[in-house]
Amino acid sequence: MKALLLYPQFPQSFWSYDRFMEIAGLKAVIPPLGIITVAALLPKEWEIRFYDRNVNVETKADWEWCDLVILSAMLVQKPDFHHLIQKAVNLGKKVAVGGPYPTSVPQDALNSGADYLILDEGEMTVPQFLEALAQGKEQGIFRSMEKPDVTQSPMPRFDLLQRDAYLMMAIQFSRGCPFNCEFCDIISLYGRKSRTKEPCQALAELQNLYELGWRGSLFIVDDNFIGNQRNVKRFLKELIPWMKQHNYPFTFITEASVNLAEDDEMLHLMNEAGFYAVFLGIETPDRDSLKVTQKLQNTRNPLIEACRKINEAGMLIYAGFILGFDGERSGAGKRIQAFVEQTNIPQPMLGILQALPNTALWNRLQKEERLIQGLGATEVGDQNTLMNFVPTRPIAEIAKEYVEGFWTLYEPTKYLRRCFQQCLSISSRADRKQTMQFSPGKGLGLIAQLIWHQGIRRPEIREQFWRQLWTILRRKPQVLNMYLGLCAAGEHFWEYRALARERITEQLGYDPLKVSVKAESEPMLVRS
Structure with a gap:
């Protein structure tokens, strides 16, 4: 079998970092871990060609060569995902699809013409698919209610990646989350039991990346890294000596629930292992909204204090915020802005609540019509x-x-001030770089571009840029890479805030920053 594995393109989004990628001479933030794990599940005798279309695209010759096209996608990749299915169908190629999007909304893939739907988790359903192929079946939907034992997961095919095109590499240690947030689709996709790999598995993946020549930042893509605290601590206790032995080749970023701040041992171990950042699902400082959405873990302790503790443990904070919870009081956006300013979180991801298929929120709203x-x-x-x-x-x-x-949070002077204050507030180690890392060639190019764009070209921030840079160099040079990376990311967000405003304006039919809202006209707006 000749299989063409494709990962669809992302549109411009909060996490695409388009301008940053351009300035840094990179193509994408992280590689698609799911589809290169699927590649490892395919028979050894198969011929495989893989393209992450965010890095480079396949050729006409690749389409002519293949017998089968395999796609994996998230919801945000929807347009290119359907384009690729339809192209394969038009060329007479068989199409197999999987990933979070088709798992949540399988009918969409069927409507576009996909032949095989390899849904849920690949360790369970790829073997079903391969058996169907061996039996000569022309189509099929493969599902499994059973969750796989991830200690049996194969090592992803990191060798298939064009590694120098990415900002970070990625590994996964666990799947699932023990919490019950109403809006979240992670628990519907992967369950509430946090299943982990063995520490030796994760270290073998790191060793593979090390031997392939990767040096720099690495994203542990777990949806909640600390979901199984016992096993995570086992991993960290083996990771720390591995990192020392290899002279700290990587620095780590991950996602975790806010109760990370309650576990001093976990914070210490993550610091020792080289974690420089964590993404937190804060969602809102409004306790009533947190209770409504069942995010009770965020109500146990003051959120501002939790952020302070994580900074003191040496980690930069990224965070998600949401508007639109049931019962939310007017001014929620202002309260989020105030929280962000108090905590100096540089890159708050602000979004409007969406009901995702198969979540508890979706099911409740469906019942309520x-x-x-x-x-x-x-x-x-x-x-x-x-x-x-x-x-x-x-x-x-x-x-x-x-x-x-969004417009206010990413006003350039405010954004740069938060980057500066967050870097100063992080308790960083003087003995090694516990920060975002770039290869020497990419790093020098980034600095040159940054000096041009923010130190020369933009008069509104020119003085602030040089003043803050000088202070970082003088007071905390060990966080210089982190600070410069955050500054450079500003170029993306200053473009993206205009795009976000434009997209909402198009849907409303007017610019919300220029028109006062009249609540009484709202039902007609919603229904239309």
Whole structure:
């Protein structure tokens, strides 16, 4: 079998870092771990060609060569995903698809013409697919209610990647999350039991990347890294001596729940292992909204104090925030802005709540007949979308708070000030770089571009850029790479805030920053 494995393109989004990638001479933030793990599950005798279309695209000769096209996609990749299915069908090629998007909404892939749907987790369903192929079956849907033992997962095919095109490499240690947040689709996709690999497995993957020549940042892509605290600590206790033995070739970033701040031992171990950043799902500082959405772990302790503790443990904080929870009071956007300014979180990801298929939120709203067809992230797949359900307060008010919040948070002088203050507040180690790492060639190019764009070209931030840079060099040079990376990312966000405003304006029919919202007109707006 000649299999062409393709990973669809991402549209411009919060996490695409388009301008940053251009400035840094890179193509994509992280590699697609799922599809290169699927590659490792395929028979050894198969011929495989792989393309991450965010890095480089396949050729006409690749399409002519293959017998089978295999795609994996998330919802945000929807347009290119369907384009590739339809292209394969038109060329008479068999198409197999998998990943979070087709698993959540399988009918979409069937409607586009996919022959085989390899859903849920590949360790369980790829063997079903291979058996169907061996039996000569022309189509099939392969599912498994059983969750795989990830200690049996194969090592991803890192060798297939064009590694120098990425900002970071990636590994996965666990799947699933023990919490029960109403809006989250992780628990519907991967369950509430956090299943982990063995420490030796994860270290073998790191060793493979090391031997392939990777040096730099590495994203542990678990949806909640600390979901199984016992096993994570076992891993960290073996990772620390490995890192020392290899002279700290990597630095790590991951995602975790806010209760990370309650575990001093975990914070210490992550610091020792070389973790420089963590993404937190903060969602909102409004306790009532956190209770409504069942994110109770965020209500146990003050969130500002939790952020301070994580900074003191040497980690930069990235965080997600959401507008539009049921019962949310007016001014939620302002309260999020105030929280971000207090904590100096440089890159807050602000979004409008979406009901994702098969989540508890989706099921509840469906029963309440509040879902709106043809609207929301399930249709267009990006973060700048009006909610796909009837909210409890005017949708125009939520849209205004979203655009106003995003526009204000990413005002250049405010953004650079938060980057500066966050870097100063991190307790960093003087004995080694516990920060974002770039290869020497990429790093020098990034600095040159940054000096041109922010130190020379932009008069509104020129003085601030040089003043803050000088202070970082004088007071905390060990975080210089982190600070420069955050500054450079600003070039992406200053473009993206305009795009977010434009997208919401197009959906509303007016610019929410220029029109005062009248709540009484809202029902007509929502229904239309």
